[in-house]
Amino acid sequence: xxxxxxxxxxxxxxxxxxxxxxxxLIMPDKKMSEQENRTLTQFPQLTTTSIxxxxxxxxxxxxxxxxxxxxxxxxxxxxxVDKMEGKRESAGVYLGHKGYLLAKNEIPNTKALNNSIKAIxxxxxxxxxxxxxxxxxxxxxxxxxxxxxxxMRDGIKDINNFTKQLQKVQVIDSAKGLMKYKHDYLxxxxxxxxxxxxxxREFQSVAHQLxxxxxITKYKKYLVTxxxxxxxxxxxxxxxxxxxxxxxxxxxKVKYYVNYVAENKKTTSLYExxxxxxxxxxxxxxxxxxxxxxxxxTNNNHKNLLIFKDSYANSFVPFLYPYYQRIxxxxxxxxxxDINKLIENYDINxxxxxxxxxxxxxxxxxxxxxxxx
Amino acid sequence: MAFNTxxxxxxxxxxxxxxxxxTPKKYRSYTLLVVSFVFYCWGDTKxxxxxxxxxxxxxxxxxxxxILKQENKEKENKIVFxxxxxxxxxxxxxFKYTGLLSMPLGISFxxxxxxxxxxxxxxxxxxxxxxxxxxxLYVSFFPKVISGPIIQFHDFKNQLVHRIVTRKGVVEGTQxxxxxxxxxxxxxxxxxxxxxxxxxxxxxxxxxxxVISYGLQLYFDFSGYSDMAIxxxxxxxxxxxxxxDEPYTSHSISEFWxxxxxxxxxxxxxxxxxxxxxxxxxxxxxxLNLIVVWLLTGIWxxxxxxxVIWGLYHGFFVIGEKYFFKHLHEKIxxxxxxxxxxxxxxxxxxxxxxxxxxxxxxxxxxxxGVHTGGFISSQTIYYLLGNxxxxxxxxxxxxxxxxxxxxxIFMLNKKRNIxxxxxxxxxxxxxxxxxxxxxxxxxxYFAF
Numbered sequence: 001x002x003x004x005x006x007x008x009x010x011x012x013x014x015x016x017x018x019x020x021x022x023x024x025l026i027m028p029d030k031k032m033s034e035q036e037n038r039t040l041t042q043f044p045q046l047t048t049t050s051i052x053x054x055x056x057x058x059x060x061x062x063x064x065x066x067x068x069x070x071x072x073x074x075x076x077x078x079x080x081v082d083k084m085e086g087k088r089e090s091a092g093v094y095l096g097h098k099g100y101l102l103a104k105n106e107i108p109n110t111k112a113l114n115n116s117i118k119a120i121x122x123x124x125x126x127x128x129x130x131x132x133x134x135x136x137x138x139x140x141x142x143x144x145x146x147x148x149x150x151x152m153r154d155g156i157k158d159i160n161n162f163t164k165q166l167q168k169v170q171v172i173d174s175a176k177g178l179m180k181y182k183h184d185y186l187x188x189x190x191x192x193x194x195x196x197x198x199x200x201r202e203f204q205s206v207a208h209q210l211x212x213x214x215x216i217t218k219y220k221k222y223l224v225t226x227x228x229x230x231x232x233x234x235x236x237x238x239x240x241x242x243x244x245x246x247x248x249x250x251x252x253k254v255k256y257y258v259n260y261v262a263e264n265k266k267t268t269s270l271y272e273x274x275x276x277x278x279x280x281x282x283x284x285x286x287x288x289x290x291x292x293x294x295x296x297x298t299n300n301n302h303k304n305l306l307i308f309k310d311s312y313a314n315s316f317v318p319f320l321y322p323y324y325q326r327i328x329x330x331x332x333x334x335x336x337x338d339i340n341k342l343i344e345n346y347d348i349n350x351x352x353x354x355x356x357x358x359x360x361x362x363x364x365x366x367x368x369x370x371x372x373x
Numbered sequence: 374m375a376f377n378t379x380x381x382x383x384x385x386x387x388x389x390x391x392x393x394x395x396t397p398k399k400y401r402s403y404t405l406l407v408v409s410f411v412f413y414c415w416g417d418t419k420x421x422x423x424x425x426x427x428x429x430x431x432x433x434x435x436x437x438x439x440i441l442k443q444e445n446k447e448k449e450n451k452i453v454f455x456x457x458x459x460x461x462x463x464x465x466x467x468f469k470y471t472g473l474l475s476m477p478l479g480i481s482f483x484x485x486x487x488x489x490x491x492x493x494x495x496x497x498x499x500x501x502x503x504x505x506x507x508x509x510l511y512v513s514f515f516p517k518v519i520s521g522p523i524i525q526f527h528d529f530k531n532q533l534v535h536r537i538v539t540r541k542g543v544v545e546g547t548q549x550x551x552x553x554x555x556x557x558x559x560x561x562x563x564x565x566x567x568x569x570x571x572x573x574x575x576x577x578x579x580x581x582x583x584v585i586s587y588g589l590q591l592y593f594d595f596s597g598y599s600d601m602a603i604x605x606x607x608x609x610x611x612x613x614x615x616x617x618d619e620p621y622t623s624h625s626i627s628e629f630w631x632x633x634x635x636x637x638x639x640x641x642x643x644x645x646x647x648x649x650x651x652x653x654x655x656x657x658x659x660x661l662n663l664i665v666v667w668l669l670t671g672i673w674x675x676x677x678x679x680x681v682i683w684g685l686y687h688g689f690f691v692i693g694e695k696y697f698f699k700h701l702h703e704k705i706x707x708x709x710x711x712x713x714x715x716x717x718x719x720x721x722x723x724x725x726x727x728x729x730x731x732x733x734x735x736x737x738x739x740x741x742g743v744h745t746g747g748f749i750s751s752q753t754i755y756y757l758l759g760n761x762x763x764x765x766x767x768x769x770x771x772x773x774x775x776x777x778x779x780x781x782i783f784m785l786n787k788k789r790n791i792x793x794x795x796x797x798x799x800x801x802x803x804x805x806x807x808x809x810x811x812x813x814x815x816x817x818y819f820a821f
Binding site: 066 | 415548
């Protein structure tokens, strides 16, 4: 005998199946996923080749799951159930205390790292006035944010292993300065970058090592957004928190203009406000990464700085400009011109390598660039 | 295509049902045949040729065996029979053990189906099938083609002819399918993550949890998949027996193998053990027969030496229970028998999942405190906090007393039925969330 509840259960089951089948057929397809920060698979083309090589079927699988009705909501439900089960990790991102999402420290790519060391040492043998700043990850600075017992590589040790092999380079101990403020808002909760406040603290503690004698202490602070959901939120699928982005304006009379050389675009601001309307609001700083960014100021002190950098530098450079006549930012991942010619053209007399630990631990572009001549 | 995917559940399955019930009864087998081939092609277009070869070759040999039998040509018949067996086994062995080409989907299962058919025709259990479409459906029937259960031909043909689709079959089949889906998505996949987490630790506790989560994962994975297969078959009017019957409640290893992957055990019994003489031979020959069966069982499961050890390990206990420690075994209390059986089975899994023998022995060593990273570590605790609950739930789901109490409280009582109903709907929705979750991938443009 079938029981009534069995029939009801089965009926609901089939209604759900058919509902989602029909819904996915009639709902218009989406191009982009805001949450996952990627383009979604579209309906595959039906050709004889695509059937025979199986491409059609695998594409259709992706299409059906990508365009599934309420996909984002189901995703959130999954993360929520995971948390209820006691999981403190989602897609390799730790769900830490106080709403912090924490990226795991990268395992150093020994070969790439050795290449970088060799290339930097060759560079330093023919250039002077070089500094190296490696910014540790958020979990390295404040391990107390990690879930209890969460395994994590010793970020400080990895950084020291790298920097101790550098010759004729002034190594700046960023971790030491930042750790004094580890309970403050140094890093975004939902993004792998440091906050403007983090960059500010770093600047205050390292200014004299960079040869800046009287760093400005007065800044005007502006809150430009409180709805920033960064890459860690996308990666983990945990969208329960958002971040604030601040802009610090130093009180100085120095004026500047920015030249994005590759894009042939000049502007008078280091910020691209319209980027706040996009998904990745961190691109507020210079509109993201560029091969070369040229900052020319009204100073006439012949201090010309070249920064080899990743995106951590984008929010750091607004603290530097008042002390230089010219700052050139080169992102080796996108730049592939002659670096010596650039040094000559801009009359560079100071160098700074500014990287986050997770980038430098697996980077191959820096050694490629430095070795290219 | 696996059953626990969005494509199957929300696309292939409803469309198949629709086509099946729209087809006039007489032609439904053909609908099933067509969808079975689409199902098979979905994951594996380029290996379609091997399943077709297997099916057609066995179809023709069986016809020939039948004819030779009628003409009383025993010698020729034997040659044809042995050739057929050798070809199928060689093809399976080629894919499984050389690793030169990727394995065609389900080859271990459909080859065993095909072999059982040739055996049955040769030993006169059934006649060769003339309707090639019926036979193709037997080989490729989509609920069972990828991971069984291994159905014997006469069983299948009987049902194909006398099949009636009933409402009871649809409702019970759907429920069994849902149960299997829960087992696979909510337990097995989660236990798989627990296993890989614990496997990263080298503490004593971590090692125990590695073994426990693996054994549970394997059971829920395979039995869940079998439940889905049997449930689907029932919807289309085919009724197959259980493939798993609470194996972790067995009192002995012999009993465990009557409850674990039952269709494979039956296959080895009918087509290896009994043809070798079974137990109607002297003791030494009987032990030899058992060793052969367990050696083959091990080899069937995988291509490393660990599987051979695992098969012989089980064989050792089965033989022991019959001859050497029978009396000792009988003296033990039933509850303790179950415990001891589970300990033996779970230790066996170490050989099953370890990539190499040294890995297996290293893990076994850690279980008794040799070369460990301590009894417990903060890392172990971290993994325990994240995965402990699912391990406990899984253990409870293995216990008949928990199952029976649940049935008594929520399923047999009309007023409380609603709790069970709501729970199952919630579990189904969570299942969808996890199936979607497994396709989640954020694009990392690395604005580092």
